[in-house]
Structure formats: C-alpha cells, structure tokens
Amino acid sequence: MLFRPLQAASFLLAFTAGRSVAQTYHGPEDPRVQTALTLEHPVNGISTTPAGRLFVLFARVDGSTGPQVAEYDRATNTSTAYPNEEWNSYTSGSDPATHLIRTNSQRIGPDGNLWLVDTGSPSFGAPVILPSGPKLVVVNLTTNEVCKVYNMGNATLSSSLLDDVRFNPLTGMAYLTDAGAPGIILLNLATGDTRRVLVDDASTSAYMPISAEGSLLHATGGAFEHVYADQHEVSPDGKWYYYQPANGGMSMIETKYLDQAFYNSSLAQVLSQYRQPYAHTPSTGGTAIDADGNIYVSDTDSQRIITVHPNGTMTLLVQDPRLLWVDAMWVDTQKRLWMPAAQLNRGTPFNNGTSYVVPPLHVFTIDIGIGPSPVDHA
Ligand SMILES: *[C@@H]1O[C@H](CO)[C@@H](O)[C@H](O)[C@H]1NC(C)=O
Ligand SMILES: *[C@@H]1O[C@H](CO)[C@@H](O)[C@H](O)[C@H]1NC(C)=O
Ligand SMILES: *[C@@H]1O[C@H](CO)[C@@H](O)[C@H](O)[C@H]1NC(C)=O
Ligand SMILES: *[C@@H]1O[C@H](CO)[C@@H](O)[C@H](O)[C@H]1NC(C)=O
Numbered sequence: 001m002l003f004r005p006l007q008a009a010s011f012l013l014a015f016t017a018g019r020s021v022a023q024t025y026h027g028p029e030d031p032r033v034q035t036a037l038t039l040e041h042p043v044n045g046i047s048t049t050p051a052g053r054l055f056v057l058f059a060r061v062d063g064s065t066g067p068q069v070a071e072y073d074r075a076t077n078t079s080t081a082y083p084n085e086e087w088n089s090y091t092s093g094s095d096p097a098t099h100l101i102r103t104n105s106q107r108i109g110p111d112g113n114l115w116l117v118d119t120g121s122p123s124f125g126a127p128v129i130l131p132s133g134p135k136l137v138v139v140n141l142t143t144n145e146v147c148k149v150y151n152m153g154n155a156t157l158s159s160s161l162l163d164d165v166r167f168n169p170l171t172g173m174a175y176l177t178d179a180g181a182p183g184i185i186l187l188n189l190a191t192g193d194t195r196r197v198l199v200d201d202a203s204t205s206a207y208m209p210i211s212a213e214g215s216l217l218h219a220t221g222g223a224f225e226h227v228y229a230d231q232h233e234v235s236p237d238g239k240w241y242y243y244q245p246a247n248g249g250m251s252m253i254e255t256k257y258l259d260q261a262f263y264n265s266s267l268a269q270v271l272s273q274y275r276q277p278y279a280h281t282p283s284t285g286g287t288a289i290d291a292d293g294n295i296y297v298s299d300t301d302s303q304r305i306i307t308v309h310p311n312g313t314m315t316l317l318v319q320d321p322r323l324l325w326v327d328a329m330w331v332d333t334q335k336r337l338w339m340p341a342a343q344l345n346r347g348t349p350f351n352n353g354t355s356y357v358v359p360p361l362h363v364f365t366i367d368i369g370i371g372p373s374p375v376d377h378a
C-alpha cells in the first residue's frame with residue numbers, strides 16, 4: 001500500500017534532487033559496504049562478542065514466525081533460538097514474566113551479558129501486558145541462561161513501547177527509552193527501582209511521524225505513525241546522555257541530572273531545563289556510538305549513515321541504496337560498524353498488515369577505524 005519503491009515519482013525526485021535529504025537514494029553502491037550476513041527475514045539488531053559470537057534479533061515484520069532472539073552461526077549461516085526455545089515461545093496464555101513477548105532490542109552490555117528489551121506487548125501497537133510483560137531480561141553468555149529479570153511494569157503504561165537500553169557503569173544506572181508513551185525510564189540496576197522522567201517533553205515527543213524512503217509511515221488503521229523516545233547513547237566518559245524520537249532531532253543532557261532526578265522529585269519536575277539540542281538528525285532507524293564518542297545515525301529516508309561528531313557537527317559516513325532502514329547498529333572490536341538493513345518500513349505494522357519486504361535481507365559492515373566505547377560494550 002504505502003511502498004511502491006519503483007514508482008515513477010520516486011525516480012523523478014531522486015534524479016532532480018540528487019544527494020539531498022529526505023528522498024530515496026538511487027545512486028551507486030559504495031564498495032566500502034561489505035555484506036556480512038544474508039538472511040531470509042529482517043534483523044533489526046546485532047551484537048557481537050570479542051571472541052566472535054553473534055546475536056541477532058528477528059523483527060518478524062514480514063509475517064514470518066519463529067524465535068526473535070537468536071545466536072547466529074556464521075560457519076553454517078544458521079540461527080538458533082537464544083537463550084532457548086522456551087523463552088522464545090510466547091503465545092497468549094504463556095506466563096508473561098518468563099517468556100519474551102515482543103523483543104524490541106538486544107545488546108551486549110558493558111558487563112558482558114546479553115540484555116533483551118521486551119516491550120511486553122504481543123504485537124506492534126497492542127496494549128502492554130501489565131504488570132509483568134514489560135521487562136529487561138539479562139542472559140549470561142557463559143551459562144547461556146537468564147540470570148536476572150528487571151520487571152518494568154511500574155515504569156510503563158498500557159501504551160508504552162519499551163524500546164532500548166543504555167548503561168552508565170560509573171553510577172550503576174540504566175536508561176531506557178519509551179517510544180510509545182514519551183519519556184525516559186531511569187533504572188537503578190542494584191535495586192531494580194525505576195522512575196519516568198522527561199514525560200511528554202518536547203525532546204521525547206515526536207512533532208512529526210516517522211518517514212522512510214521518502215514517505216511518512218502509517219499505523220494499521222491509517223493513523224500517522226509517531227514513534228517517541230527511541231535512539232539514545234551515553235558518551236564514553238559517562239557524562240552525557242543523547243536521545244531522540246525516531247523522527248529525529250537529537251537532544252543531550254548531563255547524566256548527573258538524570259541520576260539526581262532519580263532521587264530528587266523536584267529536579268525530576270524541572271529536568272527539561274537541563275537538556276539542550278545536540279544535532280538536527282533526520283528520521284532514524286538506529287544509532288551506535290564509538291570509543292571517540294561519534295554517534296552513527298541511520299537515515300531511513302535517504303539510505304545514509306550520518307556521523308554526529310562529539311561537537312554536534314554532522315557529516316556523511318556513507319550513502320548506498322542497499323542501506324534500507326538500517327536499524328540498531330553495532331561497533332565491534334575489529335573497528336567495523338554493523339548495519340542491519342531491516343526494511344522495517346516495508347513491514348506489516350506500517351502497511352495495514354501487508355508485507356512489502358523484499359528478501360534476501362542483508363546485514364552490512366563498514367570499516368570506521370574506531371572500536372566500541374567501553375561504557376557501551378567490550
Ligand atoms: C554464509 O553467508 C555469507 C554471506 O552471505 C556467504 O558469503 C557465505 O558463503 C555463506 N556460507 C555458507 C556456508 O553458506
Ligand atoms: C556468568 O556466569 C559465570 C558462571 O557462573 C560467572 O563466572 C560469570 O561471572 C557470569 N558473568 C557475568 C557477566 O555475570
Ligand atoms: C511496583 O510498585 C509496587 C507498589 O509500590 C511495589 O510493591 C512493587 O515491588 C513494585 N514492583 C517492582 C518490580 O518494582
Ligand atoms: C533537588 O532539586 C531541586 C531543583 O533542582 C534543587 O533545588 C534541590 O537543591 C535538590 N535537592 C537536593 C537534596 O539535591
């Protein structure tokens with residue numbers, strides 16, 4: 001319905017507008033972009049260990065079924081449900097506390113564990129199963145077993161979309177974005193206590209719907225698709241928290257204000273005074289940060305990866321027609337940026353239940369010459 005990528009109008013726009021923003025890019029492929037994985041189904045998250053293990057998140061927006069979280073074996077190009085089939089086997093009636101209901105993101109944290117962000121909502125836009133559905137599930141990569149579950153039921157609303165997590169190892173806090181009900185969730189990792197801040201703030205809200213391949217997205221039923229606080233990063237020195245809604249416009253705030261607001265309700269109420277604009281990013285699929293504090297931002301309209309330098313200046317890293325809705329990215333110890341081209345905009349949630357995803361799908365890499373930020377992951 002929404003996506004007819006080869007429509008004549010798109011071509012005209014592309015040819016007249018050339019490399020400018022917000023149009024689908026039909027220019028040449030960039031040879032620096034290497035194919036790392038070839039897949040039948042969209043993957044919207046990647047993490048790797050220094051020893052070479054690889055974990056993927058299947059988005060299941062193409063109508064496919066099966067595990068969402070999997071370990072991928074590059075020797076055989078096969079994936080295995082992770083941490084096991086049982087956690088990945090949720091159906092209505094399963095215990096929502098001990099099954100992954102719908103995992104929105106996954107990442108290996110600075111502690112070396114795999115962290116799974118479960119929205120607790122069985123399908124995109126469906127109400128969250130409260131209180132035990134929304135959660136952060138921590139898997140020990142040595143034992144391959146769940147070692148901790150942070151219930152997020154007290155910090156989420158029925159309309160929440162628990163989106164993603166980052167860490168501040170210096171203060172023992174984790175920060176989560178809520179893309180369904182605008183806000184940032186502060187989590188004390190030692191106690192499991194939570195607090196919502198920047199609720200309905202301009203910096204966590206979406207003044208425009210998300211856009212991809214030149215078109216605004218619609219939810220099932222036809223309403224414009226607004227995706228609130230989504231992408232976020234913590235600076236390598238732990239000082240700054242960067243965050244934005246998926247339609248772009250990245251803000252920054254010192255983590256000390258977030259961390260103090262966890263205990264100080266007066267500060268929590270005026271927290272928006274302490275945030276400031278950082279970069280005028282476009283509609284974004286995902287981000288990653290490197291050891292120098294550069295943030296890589298995927299532009300879903302124009303198949304680009306933009307580098308936001310620590311001073312907030314944006315430059316173009318790469319533009320390639322294959323970079324179709326690159327979602328959550330990952331920087332590995334070989335100084336490569338992993339780019340899962342998930343084609344999410346072509347999936348069922350944004351096309352009234354029909355999938356226009358074109359297989360095969362690819363996860364690409366590009367050399368960036370800088371490794372991961374240690375506060376992010378090894
Ligand atoms: C696995 O996939 C990669 C990337 O598409 C490909 O280069 C490689 O030949 C495949 N290996 C096997 C065993 O199929
Ligand atoms: C994972 O489990 C192993 C074995 O119990 C333990 O030695 C290790 O510290 C755990 N890893 C983390 C990151 O907690
Ligand atoms: C949620 O809040 C209730 C009431 O304050 C409290 O009893 C419960 O322990 C909290 N649950 C979690 C997981 O923090
Ligand atoms: C709490 O925050 C308010 C508002 O910023 C500030 O005036 C007050 O000093 C803070 N209280 C403490 C104990 O830090």
Ligand SMILES: *[C@@H]1O[C@H](CO)[C@@H](O)[C@H](O)[C@H]1NC(C)=O
Binds near residue numbers: 310313
């Ligand atoms: C910001 O940093 C980039 C990358 O280091 C540099 O090229 C640019 O000149 C800087 N911009 C300003 C305004 O300082």
Ligand SMILES: *[C@@H]1O[C@H](CO)[C@@H](O)[C@H](O)[C@H]1NC(C)=O
Binds near residue numbers: 001352
């Ligand atoms: C979406 O699908 C439903 C059910 O098939 C249909 O009734 C409705 O008209 C469709 N809406 C749009 C905007 O295509």
